[in-house]
Amino acid sequence: MSHPVSGLHHVTAIASDAQANVDFHCGVLGQRLVKPTVNFDDPGTYHLYYGDTVGTPGSLTTFFPYPGARRGRIGRSQAVATHLGVPVGSLEFWWERLARSGVASPTRSEFLGHPRLEFADPDGLAMILEETDDRLANGDPWTGGDVGLKHAILGLGGVTLAPRTEGGVEGILMELLGFHPVGEERIDGRLVRRFHATGALPAGALTGSVDVVTGAIDAGTAGAGTVHHVAFGVAGLGEQEAVRRAIVDSGLEVTPAIDRNYFTSIYFRTPGGILFEVATSTPGFLVDETRECLGTDLKLPHQHEPMRAEIEARLARLSVR
Numbered sequence: 143m144s145h146p147v148s149g150l151h152h153v154t155a156i157a158s159d160a161q162a163n164v165d166f167h168c169g170v171l172g173q174r175l176v177k178p179t180v181n182f183d184d185p186g187t188y189h190l191y192y193g194d195t196v197g198t199p200g201s202l203t204t205f206f207p208y209p210g211a212r213r214g215r216i217g218r219s220q221a222v223a224t225h226l227g228v229p230v231g232s233l234e235f236w237w238e239r240l241a242r243s244g245v246a247s248p249t250r251s252e253f254l255g256h257p258r259l260e261f262a263d264p265d266g267l268a269m270i271l272e273e274t275d276d277r278l279a280n281g282d283p284w285t286g287g288d289v290g291l292k293h294a295i296l297g298l299g300g301v302t303l304a305p306r307t308e309g310g311v312e313g314i315l316m317e318l319l320g321f322h323p324v325g326e327e328r329i330d331g332r333l334v335r336r337f338h339a340t341g342a343l344p345a346g347a348l349t350g351s352v353d354v355v356t357g358a359i360d361a362g363t364a365g366a367g368t369v370h371h372v373a374f375g376v377a378g379l380g381e382q383e384a385v386r387r388a389i390v391d392s393g394l395e396v397t398p399a400i401d402r403n404y405f406t407s408i409y410f411r412t413p414g415g416i417l418f419e420v421a422t423s424t425p426g427f428l429v430d431e432t433r434e435c436l437g438t439d440l441k442l443p444h445q446h447e448p449m450r451a452e453i454e455a456r457l458a459r460l461s462v463r
Contacts, residue, residue, distance in 0.1 A: 145320025146384050149277075149339040149349030150298050151375035151405070151421040152191070152202035153224050155267050156214065158366035160188050160207035160458055162264050167192045167203065168462045170243045171226070172289030175437035175462055176427050181206055182402060185446045186456045194297060195282040197404075197427035197436065199375045200348025201297040206370060209458070214365025216268055219306040219415030221369035222355065222362070223260070224267065227274030227299030233257055235293045236271050253353075254325045254336060266367030272299045277338070277349045300351035301372055302334070305414025308356045312337075314412050315352060318388050319374055319420075324351075332357035344377040344423040371409070373419035379406060385420050403443050404429060437462070 157163040167173050167190075176197035181187040187208060193201035203224060216222050228236060233250075236259055240248045248261040258272035274296060283294035305311040312335070315321040321337040328334070337352045352372075362368060376382045382399060386408050389396040396410040405421040412418060430441055440457070442450055 145339070145341040146376045146381035147319045147321075147339055147420070148341040148343045148347055148375045148377070148423075149200055150301065150352070151199045151373040151419070151423075152204050153221065153298060153301055153372050154204040154206065154370045155224065156211060156364065156366050156368055156370055157205045157207040157265050157267075158211040158213075159209065159264075160190065160460055163190060163205050163207050164460055164462060166263050167205075168287065170239070170245070171295060172284065172287045173203070173295055174284035174286060176202070177404065177431075177437060177441060178439075178460060179403070179441045179443070180446065180453060180457075182443055182446075185442070185449065185453050188457060188460075191427070193284075194295075195284050195286075195436075196433055198281050198297065198346055198348055199344070199405075199421070199423045199426075200278070200350055201281050203298060208366070211366040213266055214368035215360070215363040216266070216368055217360045217362030218304050220304060220362040221301045221372050221416060222268060222304045222359075223270050223302040223353075224369065225258075225270040225272050225299035225301060225350070227278040227296040227350070228271050229293060229296065230273045232293040233259055233271065233273060253327060253329070253334070262367070267369070270299070270302075271295075274299050277351070280343065280346055281348050282346075297348040298350045300336075300353060301369075302353040302355055303372070303414070303416055304355050304359050304362070305412065305416060307414055310413035311416065312354055314414075314418070315354070318385065318392060321352060329355070332359070339374075341376075344375070347375060347423055371417040371419050373407070373421045376420055376422055378422050378424055382406065382408060382420055382422055403441075
């Protein structure tokens, strides 16, 4: 029987400047700004979603930009790298594009036979462009900017986790989220294991890998340039409730289901210190906009709509340049 979890849904990080974030993730990486909305728990702060043409689950990177936020430190108890999948043979294009855009010293590397480029966004968020396989074949790459289909980002290729304690996160991945190990290598003396989801994909969804690094890593501190949480995808509320019951039965604390307008979420923290979310694929980002108009207007959750004038006055105007 297939596991309810289909793979990654999104990764959310902290940024320091909303416009600089848009300039990099749209202007340099060529992603679509799928939805500018607000942090539901802090509506004076943007929540920016980037992804493919329709915001397919598994294509999404999202950001909370806090103006002037201090730089965090990437390390233990965090997701320490966010991977984006790109077509095979496209890394030379990306090397040249990143260099032209002023990205400092992207590093060429390889993991389990997949060539990749490692670099950082303007806040220091560790990112990897990795030539990928058919795990990202169901997406709808965005080509509305100046990056063509031959090179366009295919989706969220994966994430690298550095748990506080060894074993805990791997147990969560395998026993609660239905992932299985597919390979391992040593990088800079540390063992890195890769896991893939075993669950069936909802229509159109993408999957992604989870890498777990073990060994001595300095403790991380939250701030700009660090990952806030990692979200895993399920098809709908029934599948989410099945995962929630498994989390409760394991003895971990988990939130009730929370409506996020475009999906419903539950949250729990792993013994390794990393915040996980399990998000539904429905209703999706077309629930309040057409495909053509995605990302063009500030969208507010219904509970904050009466405060629109006040919220807009606090938020900096954004443009995709």
